[in-house]
Amino acid sequence: MFMKKIVDDARICLLKQLYRYYRMGVSCLLLSPTLRSILEPALSSPSLEISAAEGDFMSVVDLDICGMTEIFKLSFSPKDTWEFYLYLKSINTLSRLLLSPYQLLTLQYCTAETLVHLAFTMANNTLCCTHKNKNIPYIEELYLEQNVSQHNGDTLLSVSPFVIVEMLSVLSHYRLSNRSRCLKSLTDLQTLLLYDDGIYVPLELRDLSWQILGICQHVVGDLHGALHSYEESLRQQPYNRIKEATQIRIECVKQQLQENIEKVGLDLIKTCEAIIQHHKPDPIWNPQAKRKRGHPTDYCEVLCVN
Template identity: 30%
Template sequence: MNHCQFLCYGLLKIFLKEIINSNENESCLCSYFMKTLVFWVIQNDNHLAWVPENLLMCFWTCFKLLISWVNRGECPNFFIPQNNMFRVKVVGQTQVALYDQLFDLYCKGISCLLLSPTIGQYLYMPIIDRTLTFRTDEGSIIHSCRLDMCLFIELELVGITPKTFKEFIELFISIEQIQTYRLSSFQKVTVQNFLCKLLKNFSWFLSGQITEELSNKKRAYICDKSLQMMKLATKIGCASDVLDLAMLYFKNCQYELSLRCLQRAQDKMSKPFVVYYGQVNEEMYRRAMAGVSLSDRMRKCLIYDIKLYDKYVYIDELVPEQEAKKADGGILRIPPFVMLHMLFVLNHRRLGDTVRSQQSLQDLHTLLLYDDGTRVPFRDISWQILGICQQTCGDYQGALNSFQCSLQQSPFSAIQRATMFRIQRINDFLMQR
């Protein structure tokens, strides 16, 4: 038994002594039954996470099994299953009375633990303050995997784009104050996600402050601080946030470091349990994330679109698209798998590795041709990026075809002006040849 399993056994013993067997004249259960409960749950429920933050769920699972046993009048010995330990003790009127008592406790939900003087002193304030949330209504229980998907979708809506250095500092101070409060696991992850986004935006904000007028020392200092902020965001962020660090390295002309980040991102995003727009292999997710904290599940599994805000400067290759989107008043969203291949193409091209840049270009083209909509939801910007990469590699006819494909897609990204601009530039270039 691990630490959490011992805690659950201890919780069941206190529950038995102070609540179920509070009337000594009617006590018919003993602590060995509680230990047997834990053993059977450990063996039969492979998806139950035996970790301290999931202790109440473990307790409730054992409690429901106890009710089932009392209802059937059967408690199989763990080592000799054919031996029913309830055969003499839990029978007749005693069985009926015990079942009614347990069912009444079940109807109270997890707050039935407040009836215990020992347990109640720890749970009373969290339940009153609503920092402890635990649903026990069997008709409305949501599987943890589905609950995670709902949370991840909501997290994408959290975000803010400060415009000044003062606004950033005020938000960092506010987050620091919030973290001193007693927070639920969902609140902690929400704050962590918000802090990650704020750090990324602050990094791009600092990067945009680097100008030719500054001294070399000052530019190097700002660049270093920008990278520090982005690295910190990558440590606490989701799986696709490594792409922002790769993009920043590319902007700073650190192509080898950018490629290392891209390899890390590709490894994370290729896992079979990753989550993108709520789509996931639930069985793989449950197996891989059993016993993993909610914060780590977010870091290891979650993939978000790359968002380019018009307030910050990213990479030169996407400036026309940002300008076109700015007129539409929105955020330019790029599928992470598309951005991954784009940065591979651009980095290999800058390093003069023609073979690898062509291979990455072909990988991007293949992704667009055969994707079923699960990895490339925004087709217009995706075909646009393929055209940009083809133009960078010198395939002007291929770029024109890709830009035409972009115009034929649903205009989700509102980049038609940028597309027409690029088509015109290529035509002008070909006319001069």
């Protein structure tokens, strides 16, 4: 209606005013002198009764559920960095507008989804393949789990986004040789799994979540911690059906631990030999041997004394 008649700042002011009326609801009609003169007598009449048709109203909980259901139906699958750029540019433009609470929530969800997909692409060199008309992102560190899960009939792995974010943080800082940030993210991930009661990491997704913690600990060299996390993964509900992958990783860690023990044993033997060689007593001349055998420069016998 006002697209061509009102432009620039005037249009923005008008939209803000209309939105204010929208937020006020039906009571905005009382701002009109004409309507106010008609409505006020009727509203102030003691004989006026307004029936509460409870069946026509939705509870706040039901309304939130409907809103979240619609939001979660949104899907984002950018194919390249150019599409990521367009998504982020659109999000930046929408963030400057005056949005309702549900619109703002939807925009925040879209932003998070876009950034998660972008993180997969940039931090992990995501390799995408098409399977049953669905794009499945492959993460190098989860390649074994994805193969086992697909072999068992599942095309996708289910994991909490909070766990994925911490995993990406650990791996990214590790590859950037930022050890302090890497260990901090690893601690945050471990704390999340130890103390969360299902709010951030659903109980049915704990098998892969503990597996991811073990993988991160394995990458940074904490073999004992990784072994504990893998064993904890086996004790969880096998929702993602990755038991075979967990068993393979446990055997790998045990083999590395055994190799480390053998290496430590060899290093200890070499160290002891070096210490003995360093403290070996110096030889001394035996004068009697010199007299028996002739000139001292021809032969020499030595005695080792402790």
